[in-house]
Each structure stands twice: as structure tokens, then as C-alpha cells.
Amino acid sequence: MAASEGPSAAEGAEDLAALVRRDGPAFAAPWEASAFALKAHLVARGLIDAGRFAALYGEELRAGHAAPEDGTADFVAFVRALERALAPVASDDDFAAERERWRQAAAATPHGKPIHLPPR
Numbered sequence: 001m002a003a004s005e006g007p008s009a010a011e012g013a014e015d016l017a018a019l020v021r022r023d024g025p026a027f028a029a030p031w032e033a034s035a036f037a038l039k040a041h042l043v044a045r046g047l048i049d050a051g052r053f054a055a056l057y058g059e060e061l062r063a064g065h066a067a068p069e070d071g072t073a074d075f076v077a078f079v080r081a082l083e084r085a086l087a088p089v090a091s092d093d094d095f096a097a098e099r100e101r102w103r104q105a106a107a108a109t110p111h112g113k114p115i116h117l118p119p120r
Helices: 009-023 030-044 050-063 073-085 092-107
Strands: none
Touching: 030 050, 030 073, 050 073
16 A cells, blocks of 8 residues: 555554454544544545545644533534535535534434434
């Protein structure tokens, strides 16, 4: 494997499995795992570059986003980096509309139930 290619999906899965066996769960909450899986999928599809994402994530971490002291600051930084990495693929208006769609669906969902987005 060339140095610029990074690990394959199978190698990444093996690394993650080893981490879980060694240190316990890799994610604090299911949505964190979902965001990570989404990023991995977007990288695998060639929609975002893993190196660029890593740089953006580092910038977002250094920005020190205000978040509750419940460990979500890293997750906020991760999602913002993901949005920035996708900027060439989707417009700010697209992101704003999708965030609003999620907010409305979340507001209409009883606590503890999965959020279901209505069809577009």
C-alpha cells in the first residue's frame, strides 16, 4: 500500500475491533459511531479526502467549540469538520435545509424513540 492511500476499510475495521477489545467501547454514544461510519463511507466513496478531513478536524478541535461538559465538544468538532469537508459537494443552503429538517423531525419524535425523517 502506498503511503498516501491510508488503510483499507478492512484494515480500519480490524484496527477498530482491536481498540474495542483493548480499551472498551470506542464511542461514547451510538450517534458518534454513526458519524464516524458516515465519514468512513464518504472517504471510501471518494467524496471527501481523509487527509483534508483530518486537517479540518484538527482545526475544529483547536477552535474549542463551546459544548456541554459531557464530552460532546469533540463530537461537535467532528461534525463541523465533516460539514466543511463536504462543502464542495453541498451548498451552505443545502446544509441549513437538512439541519432544519432534522430539527423538525427531532422535535416531533418522542424521547427515546428513533428519529425518522419524512421523505423529501
